[in-house]
Amino acid sequence: MPSTSFRELTPGIAPDLFQSESAALEQARAKHAVTDADATDYRRSLGELIEHFERLIRETRRLIGHSDRAEREMQSLAQQLMHRASHDALTGVLNRSAVIERTTRTLRFNSAVMIVLDIDEFKRINDDYGHPTGDAVILGVVDCLRRIVGEQGFVGRVGGEEFTVLLPGHESASAALLAERMRVAISDTLIVPPVNRRISASFGVSINEIGTGFDTAYCLADAALYRAKRGGRNRVEFADQ
Numbered sequence: 160m161p162s163t164s165f166r167e168l169t170p171g172i173a174p175d176l177f178q179s180e181s182a183a184l185e186q187a188r189a190k191h192a193v194t195d196a197d198a199t200d201y202r203r204s205l206g207e208l209i210e211h212f213e214r215l216i217r218e219t220r221r222l223i224g225h226s227d228r229a230e231r232e233m234q235s236l237a238q239q240l241m242h243r244a245s246h247d248a249l250t251g252v253l254n255r256s257a258v259i260e261r262t263t264r265t266l267r268f269n270s271a272v273m274i275v276l277d278i279d280e281f282k283r284i285n286d287d288y289g290h291p292t293g294d295a296v297i298l299g300v301v302d303c304l305r306r307i308v309g310e311q312g313f314v315g316r317v318g319g320e321e322f323t324v325l326l327p328g329h330e331s332a333s334a335a336l337l338a339e340r341m342r343v344a345i346s347d348t349l350i351v352p353p354v355n356r357r358i359s360a361s362f363g364v365s366i367n368e369i370g371t372g373f374d375t376a377y378c379l380a381d382a383a384l385y386r387a388k389r390g391g392r393n394r395v396e397f398a399d400q
Contacts, residue, residue, distance in 0.1 A: 179211060247316040249294060250301040258315035258323050262373045265327050270368050271312075272334035274324040275380040276341070279359045279392040281320035288354055293320075295351045296358055303344040307337060323377070331366050331397065338362050338395045346393050359393035366400060 186204060245257035253261060265271050278284075278300060285293040297320065304314045304324060312326040324341070326334055346359040363384025367376040379398035387396040 179214075184208065184211075250298060250316055252301055252305075252322075253313060253315035255315070255317045258317055258325075259373050261313060261315075262323075262325055262376060265325060266367055266369065266371050266373070266376065268369065269327045270366075271371075271376070272326040272329040272331070273365045273367060273376045273380045274326070274334065274338050274341075274362055275317075275364075275377065275384045276322050276324070276360045276362045277384055277388070278320040279361055279388075284354060284358075292351065292354060296349075296354065299349045299351050299358070300345055300360060303349060304341055307340050307344060311337070323380075331364075334364055334366065335395065335397070338364055342393065342395055357393075361387035361392050362395040363387060363398065364395065365398040 186207065245254060245260075246252065247254045262271070262273065278296065281293065281296070284296055297316075300322070301314065301316070304322065308314055308324055308326075311329070312324055315323045315325075317323050324337075326337065329337075342360065342362055346357055349358045351358060361384055363380040363382065363386070365376050365379035365383065367379075379400060383396040383398040387394045390396065
């Protein structure tokens with residue numbers, strides 16, 4: 160099997176990168192083999208060897224620097240790809256698959272409240288003002304959710320205008336308070352020009368014990384959400400459990 164040269168393993172490096180150092184080393188070896196060489200010859204040979212050795216160190220450090228930068232860039236790229244795989248491109252919150260994974264993992268070891276919300280009459284906003292305005296409304300809603308949820312749970316986008324909030328360890332009373340704060344924040348404070356009417360959302364809430372599956376938690380909250388829609392929108396409904 161043919162051997163692999165250093166140049167083949169390091170493409171992009173100049174072919175003569177170490178040629179002068181190799182030559183200096185051979186000269187030093189030859190001088191060292193001469194038993195009756197005078198001190199001047201030894202000193203000259205040592206000086207040349209030192210000069211080339213210093214150059215070799217500089218080149219090695221440069222190559223290591225390039226390698227370190229390339230590794231950092233690869234790590235940064237990997238982190239970006241991981242983030243994109245689990246987060247919604249528009250809002251930066253968790254996407255549907257990440258919501259399912261995070262909810263499933265949470266409910267395996269803890270109880271949790273799931274809140275599902277949907278922007279009221281969102282299609283009319285898109286139809287009347289265009290999709291860029293619709294995107295601005297979505298971003299405004301997410302900002303309201305993030306400000307209220309904070310570190311108490313996580314926010315996800317599971318559809319065009321549909322979102323989830325999972326609150327690990329919360330009871331119905333605290334969940335009701337937070338859901339109402341979210342509703343009020345959207346309906347009373349969210350203004351997105353040129354939309355000239357109130358922006359609101361409807362909420363459905365399910366209370367889930369340890370071991371509840373995602374589908375169960377989501378379907379219960381989703382049923383409550385549609386009850387809120389049928390009840391006049393811009394309201395919070397709890398699942399029948």
